[in-house]
Amino acid sequence: MNRIEIIRSHQIKLNEKYKRLMERAYNFRQTDASLSDLSEYKAIKLLNKINKLNYLYREQQQQAS
Numbered sequence: 001m002n003r004i005e006i007i008r009s010h011q012i013k014l015n016e017k018y019k020r021l022m023e024r025a026y027n028f029r030q031t032d033a034s035l036s037d038l039s040e041y042k043a044i045k046l047l048n049k050i051n052k053l054n055y056l057y058r059e060q061q062q063q064a065s
Helices: 003-028 033-064
Strands: none
Touching: 003 033
């Protein structure tokens, strides 16, 4: 597997985890505000990692072209 494929597969995994965390935060919003906030905080941190990977992915694609 080359570098671009590794980055892309990691992005996909992180996106799925991000969606689960955001859904969990939404579901807890009415019942437990602290759990909702915690899930949303984790999702935001994960989104930061996803954005960094997006940057790397674009950079690797440009170098490959």
